Amino acid sequence: MTTIKQIVGGALVDALENPTKLLAARRTAPPEFAGMWEFPGGKVEAGEAAEAGLHRELAEELGVSVTLGAELVGPTSAGWPLTAGAAMRVWLAQVTDGTPAPLEDHDALQWVVLSGPEIRTLPWIPADLPIVEALIAFTGH
Ligand SMILES: Nc1nc2c([nH]c(=O)n2[C@H]2C[C@H](O)[C@@H](COP(=O)(O)OP(=O)(O)OP(=O)(O)O)O2)c(=O)[nH]1
Numbered sequence: 001m002t003t004i005k006q007i008v009g010g011a012l013v014d015a016l017e018n019p020t021k022l023l024a025a026r027r028t029a030p031p032e033f034a035g036m037w038e039f040p041g042g043k044v045e046a047g048e049a050a051e052a053g054l055h056r057e058l059a060e061e062l063g064v065s066v067t068l069g070a071e072l073v074g075p076t077s078a079g080w081p082l083t084a085g086a087a088m089r090v091w092l093a094q095v096t097d098g099t100p101a102p103l104e105d106h107d108a109l110q111w112v113v114l115s116g117p118e119i120r121t122l123p124w125i126p127a128d129l130p131i132v133e134a135l136i137a138f139t140g141h
Pocket residue numbers: 007008009033037038039040041042043044082086088105125127128
């Protein structure tokens with residue numbers, strides 16, 4: 001049996017009801033991803049539920065507490081394929097406490113308008129592009 005590395009990501013939006021903006025985060029490492037934009041998040045730890053892992057990662061990386069909204073359901077049970085060995089589940093999320101700051105793993109954050117052209121021209125990690133499209137569609141933009 002092959003084990004897929006489970007990654008979780010947060011699509012932080014300005015409001016779960018009627019989202020208009022997404023928080024994109026620019027990675028600092030590893031070199032092949034440095035400078036690319038992504039959904040903040042990371043690896044789920046052994047014995048940890050996916051949602052709990054996402055709350056933990058968002059607190060560590062951005063210093064925020066969030067309420068999770070709907071999952072942006074991907075094509076596999078592990079979510080959206082990233083590489084042959086890793087996949088990411090992604091939830092919409094809204095900040096309930098704190099102001100997002102690039103504390104760990106990122107050197108910039110930006111709120112991008114879901115209905116504007118810029119969301120598609122940001123240099124996302126390539127594997128994230130279908131997720132970005134799904135988010136735009138899911139939020140009705
Ligand atoms: N967090 C995140 N990782 C992504 C995205 N797209 C994508 O291909 N990845 C890849 C990059 C990494 O190889 C892997 C996530 O690992 P990570 O480095 O963020 O996880 P982590 O913070 O738990 O890592 P670590 O420090 O424990 O090694 O998934 C994305 O949108 N968000």
